Amino acid sequence: MNKTLKTNIKEAKLAIKNAEYIIIGGGSGLSSAAGVEYSGKRFTENFSPFIKKYGLTDMYSSGFYPFPTQEERWAYWAKHIYVNRFELGATNLYKDLFQLVKEKEYFVITTNVDSQFEKSGFPNEKVFEVQGNYGYLQCAKRCHDNVYYNETLVREMIDQTEDCKIPSNLVPKCPICGGNMDPHLRINENFVQNEEWYQSHQLYNQFLQNTEGKKIAFLEMGVGFNTPGIIRYPFEQMTYQNNHATLIRFNRAHPVGIKENKDKTIVFMQDIQDIVSAIMT
Missing domain, CATH: 3.40.50.1220 (TPP-binding domain)
Structure with a gap:
């Protein structure tokens, strides 16, 4: 030293x-x-199917990837939230x-x-x-200001993911307006x-x-x-x-x-x- x-x-x-x-x-x-870490070994070990299918390079940039469907988007985000919020002590x-x-x-x-x-x-x-916090969801349009703890849903999404998709019935919808949900992160002007x-x-x-x-x-x-x-x-x-x-x-x-x-x-x-x-x- x-x-x-x-x-x-x-x-x-x-x-x-x-x-x-x-x-x-x-x-x-x-x-x-x-x-x-959001890249390197930790990323490749946890996201190999998504890397192969979409060409993703790291967890940070993957958060902005334009997934074609909500089923694909939430298959990715469930894994992202799980490894960074719930799996890790x-x-x-x-x-x-x-x-x-x-x-x-x-x-x-x-x-x-x-x-x-x-x-x-x-x-x-x-x-x-x-x-914000990975452990919560919010209305993507911010039609109201509640957030929703997501651990049970995230685990269910991961358990039912096939070919980088979740079943349509697991796609989260806003309980007020019926629209899409987002992770509770400051990703745009609609952050709650x-x-x-x-x-x-x-x-x-x-x-x-x-x-x-x-x-x-x-x-x-x-x-x-x-x-x-x-x-x-x-x-x-x-x-x-x-x-x-x-x-x-x-x-x-x-x-x-x-x-x-x-x-x-x-x-x-x-x-x-x-x-x-x-x-x-």
């Missing part, structure tokens, strides 16, 4: 220890580091992250939709899932922000208000530039505005932030699991 890395780990430990508040911002790179990285902050005043904002925070011990009232979403948003804003002028550590973990306005830019702005803030950034691809925060930012470009483990020791 080089001297700079040792120094960064020491400073990150101290910032977390001294922080009155901690805010975790979890992006897709965090789940990737935890082993929730709590990963070591997320469990370690919970152990790292559980005795502190903390809150989580995440663009991830795989429930890894919840599975690893983080209470629901301390996690704001901005982009239901009562629970607004409650989480309010709790997050209240937490932010409590941190004003306090010693705070922002843990920005695996956040890229797909949705920088949700975590990355606000964390940079709040770090700049608070003289007692430290931004701890875990990011190999995009480590550089605004120059005004240079002396208040600790950057790690190494494996997130390795660094979290080192901070915990």
Whole structure:
């Protein structure tokens, strides 16, 4: 371990220890580091029939594939939801992250939709899932603002999938308008922000208000530039505005932030699991 890395780990430990508040911002790179990969072996082992039939290349781009029928679309999505939400248990990285902050005043904002925070011990009232959750369905037209837990249906779809299709009677339909359903993900302007979403948003804003002028550590973990306005830019702005803030950034691809925060930012470009483990020791 080089001297700079040792120094960064020491400073990150101290910032977390001294922080009155901690805010975790979890992006897709965090789940990737935890082993929730959307490509490579994990994709090919789980989706070989779909790869052969449609030429799919990874789970992310496959979510936008124009399947010819709803029966084919939901055969794919049932598998996608199952392997990322229901089959996979709590990963070591997320469990370690919970152990790292559980005795502190903390809150989580995440663009991830795989429930890894919840599975690893983080209470629901301390996690704001901005982009939705794989475990729910919504009306594709957003004719109403309810969402529907889908585990039983997803498992049934998988059990009855043949030749990359589900039976027509399993295709989910909106109970209000009778139209198509979507996974509860922010894929277009019809994303449902239901009562629970607004409650989480309010709790997050209240937490932010409590941190004003306090010693705070922002843990920005695996956040890229797909949705920088949700975590990355606000964390940079709040770090700049608070003289007692430290931004701890875990990011190999995009480590550089605004120059005004240079002396208040600790950057790690190494494996997130390795660094979290080192901070915990």
